Amino acid sequence: MRVNIYQPRASYYVGGAEVVALQHAKYLARAGYRVTLFTTKAAFIRPTGYFRSFVRENPAVDIRYISVPKSLAWIYKNPPGQDWERWDLESLHVGRIASSVLESSQTPKSVFAAHNIIDSLALPPTASRVLHLHGHPDALNYVCSLALQDPGLKLMAVSEMIRQKYASMLPVRRGIQVAKNGIDAHHYTILPNRHKKYDLLYVGRLIENKGVQVLIEALSELEKAKHQKLQLAIAGAGPYKAKLQALVKSRKLQAQVNFLGFVPDGQLVRLYNSARLSVLPSLSKEGVLTTMLESCACGTPVLTSDQSSMREFVKNDKNSFLVPAGNAPVLARSIERIFLRGDGYINNVGLLAREQILRQWTWERRIERVGALYESL
Structure with a gap:
């Protein structure tokens, strides 16, 4: 055919x-x-x-x-x-x-x-x-x-x-x-000797529906609560970038938020492996995000919205995490709860995420x- x-x-x-x-x-x-x-x-x-x-x-x-x-x-x-x-x-x-x-x-x-x-x-x-x-x-x-x-x-x-x-x-x-x-699970994989440079990672287009502004506001909420200063990497390009940069400046988060620009496919595997947790807070209208599958194939679990198709992959608290869309305080509390459970727990969830990829995705x-x-x- x-x-x-x-x-x-x-x-x-x-x-x-x-x-x-x-x-x-x-x-x-x-x-x-x-x-x-x-x-x-x-x-x-x-x-x-x-x-x-x-x-x-x-x-x-x-x-x-x-x-x-x-x-x-x-x-x-x-x-x-x-x-x-x-x-x-x-x-x-x-x-x-x-x-x-x-x-x-x-x-x-x-x-x-x-x-x-x-x-x-x-x-x-x-x-x-x-x-x-x-x-x-x-x-x-x-x-x-x-x-x-x-x-x-x-x-x-x-x-x-x-x-x-x-x-x-x-x-x-x-x-x-x-x-x-x-997903190509041969390309997107867990690298040896992973150095976790970033606490949080977003990969995707910079448009309003992706909810990156909610993630920045959640980071601001965590900062106000005097939590450890978390490092966020934002990888992607798009028309919403200037607004996101202005929001970061207004919340005085310049030292914590790293805008990486568009990251070529060949560099994404190392980037996913360098993060403790990927956050994909889409507001609506999404299929199963390719970036979610990529991150999970690299053993980095994802915190993502429960109002889109990601529920068809994510088993909450087992192979990744779900959170209501569009609510910065709730997103901040979810990030805090996950990190309080420690890197051993997060890494184990990431391993289960990759196992799920290999079985079905x-x-x-x-x-x-x-x-x-x-x-x-």
């Missing part, structure tokens, strides 16, 4: 849906599928180091580029990741170009997959088509609602929570399968489900 993955942002943006699309391509190819990845290319589009490494390390994946004309450069002047309108404009305009390329690539036994609702409109209408649902919007706009009502488009959610959310929003009843994400295991669902179309 040939699997055609359309992910226009995979070449220049590192987000959850982009990473998952690339991992699908990698592991489906390893499983024996013929895989083609369609993504964008232009003089004004700068490929990420993550994508360049992917191309270099995965020669079995055929890369085909959608050439974006200069007339659409205005879309790319807006930084990605700030709002849905930026994605929607790209999906609609680039999708019109991509549709003919994708149509010409159709073969008798092939499937086409997209990882964004409006991207799915570019898939050949007569082909077997799949849309992978990642996070969810607060409400569906007209175009998204129209795309999701297409009976020929098969829907696959990355978590049970995401499946339920979309089922509740759709105007018509649709069958939605669940195909959860995984490796890409080798998860891709079997994806392949089986594609084969059933």
Whole structure:
């Protein structure tokens, strides 16, 4: 079977849906599928180091580029990741170009997959088509609602929570399968002689929904209570960075908060291993966070929100920790409680987290489900 993955942002943006699309391509190819990845290319589009490494390390994946004309450069002047309108404009305009390329690539036994609702409109209408649902919007706009009502488009959610959310929003009843994400547990692993440089670590995009502002406020709460000065590392980039830096300054936490910027994939393993606890305080609308799986695969447990899909991995106080979203005082008390139990306890929870990854959350295991669902179309 040939699997055609359309992910226009995979070449220049590192987000959850982009990473998952690339991992699908990698592991489906390893499983024996013929895989083609369609993504964008232009003089004004700068490929990420993550994508360049992917191309270099995965020669079995055929890369085909959608050439974006200069007339659409205005879309790319807006930084990605700030709002849905930026994605929607790209999906609609680039999708019109991509549709003919994708149509010409159709073969008798092939499937086409997209990882964004409006991207799915570019898939050949007569082909077997799949849309992978990642996070969810607060409400569906007209175009998204129209795309999701297409009976020929098969829907696959990355978590049970995401499946339920979309089922509740759709105007018509649709069958939605669940195909959860995984992690490369060979790459993300526990390093010997780990030096715990940071007490707390956040890895991810710097946008409001990720809740980093709540984490900074929690750190301020702990400082007011005269607890030991905890060191927090924030790894990531995004439009919310300036506001977060201003918040750190207003709370006089400059000596405790370290903004590391975007950390390349090759350096993440050492970073996860250098932290006692990862904190991922998302406010809502999340699938199972890749960064949570990465941290746990490295033996560093995670404190994360209980209102998103992370509950489908986390067994509270066993392999990681859950906390209500958006409440800085409660988050501060949770951090205090965890650290009072000592590093031996934290390390043991981290070991159990990695064991859970190895049992159920490796890409080798998860891709079997994806392949089986594609084969059933």
